[in-house]
Amino acid sequence: MSDVWTLGIDIGGTKIAAALVDPSGRLHGTQTVPTMAREGRDAVLSRVVAIARAALDQAEVQPTAVGVGTGGQVDPTTGEIIFATALIPGWAGVPLRQRLQEVLGIPAWVTNDVHAMALGEAIHGAGRGVRNGLYVAVGTGIGGGWVLDGRLYTGHDGLAGSIGHVKVERDGRPCTCGGRGCVEQYASGPAIAAEYRRQRGLAEAVTGRDVVEAMHAGDHLALTVVQEAGRWLGFALASLVNAMAPDAIIVGGGVAEAGKPFLDAIRSGIAQYALPTARSTPVLKATLGPQAGLIGAGVLARQGITGNEGA
Ligand SMILES: [Zn+2]
Known part of the structure; x- marks a missing residue:
């Protein structure tokens, strides 16, 4: 040091x-x-x-x-x-x-x-001691960053880590990027809020934070919606784990405040869809806020x- x-x-x-x-x-x-x-x-x-x-x-x-x-x-x-x-x-x-x-x-x-957050978490936060890590920030969007051999990997043009636009459904939900089927449309805060509103039949605006708070207060539908979002994200991360085999995945951002139910759903998505030896890739909650x-x-x-x- x-x-x-x-x-x-x-x-x-x-x-x-x-x-x-x-x-x-x-x-x-x-x-x-x-x-x-x-x-x-x-x-x-x-x-x-x-x-x-x-x-x-x-x-x-x-x-x-x-x-x-x-x-x-x-x-x-x-x-x-x-x-x-x-x-x-x-x-x-x-x-x-x-x-x-x-x-x-x-x-x-x-x-x-978001790349800076990835580096911070990898070196001084949840990923301390992890050589190769993937940081994923789940909030109003989904961003990310790779830290490989202790260094940021940004790609040749700084685009690496755009986890939110990993496709989880061919020709799926339209995305702000102009594409379709991006995981951001299934697992971000606004996606969680939209799904909760739809299932509750609510007219008023709801945020992802509201749904997470409702979940903590014991709302079963909120829990189900958060878990479904986590499984979508786990499904997307399974492909990244297969491609890159990181030592650990660190999850931060506002939606990570949902805590264990969200992280467990991500873990189960990875366990279900990743290759056998990658199924137990650790999923850690970010610690630096x-x-x-x-x-x-x-x-x-x-x-x-x-x-x-x-x-
Ligand atoms: Zn997109």
């Missing part, structure tokens, strides 16, 4: 957070500001720079590098945003790594925010500086 301190930054659609990340993955002096994404890329970029400078000014130990997890697809080599949803208008095309290095004067690394992205961003910078795998 190196003794390098880094600065981690997490850029989301609603807030930007920054903190120092110490060698054991603890956060120090966390600060947050609203993203105010509607003001556009330049305004967002200047808030990122401002929060980074503030964190550096107040740092108890000067960090040697900065790591960033941001919404959008990130070119793993250049650290440029190559695709972004409407969450931060105009964010695509921002040469984030280059800009941060220029203004902060320390080396920078940039990755996708909302801090995972900041911690992972810090780890990304630390690994960049030290070149140590798993450090």
Whole structure:
């Protein structure tokens, strides 16, 4: 384990957070500001720079590098945003790594925010000690990230880990990506909410969080719907386990708060559909919560500086 301190930054659609990340993955002096994404890329970029400078000014130990997890697809080599949803208008095309290095004067690394969470969980969270892990975040969408030999695997264009768009049904439910039959339409928070509403015959809006809360309060239909979502996800993960044979799968995001019934349903889906030797792949609940992205961003910078795998 190196003794390098880094600065981690997490850029989301609603807030930007920054903190120092110490060698054991603890956060120090966390600060947050609203993203105010509607003001556009330049305004967002200047808030990122401002929060980074503030964190550096107040740092108890000067960090040697900065790591960033941001919404959008990130070119793993250049650290440029190559695709972004409407969450931060105009964010695509921002040469984030280059800009941060220029203004902060320390080396920078940039990755996708879910990839940062994957790295955080793999190195300092539920996956500690796991060499090859798959992180899956189940919330309003389903994202993910591969950590192989202790390092993020982002694919050649930063797209790797798009677990939500693994197909579970040929020509199935339409998806926001333009395709059909993506597991996100069967196992995400909104999918769980829609299924619960349909089966209850409800007119009013319900969220995935409402269904999870109802499940915890003893609502049997909520439990059934959450378990069915877990089995769909397990079905999708069985194919990924067959293809990649990770040591463990780490499940985070809001829907993971459903806890054991959801995780057990994922496990049973994998047990039913994966190859015999992969059927008992451990499925672990993420442990870092909302801090995972900041911690992972810090780890990304630390690994960049030290070149140590798993450090
Ligand atoms: Zn899709």
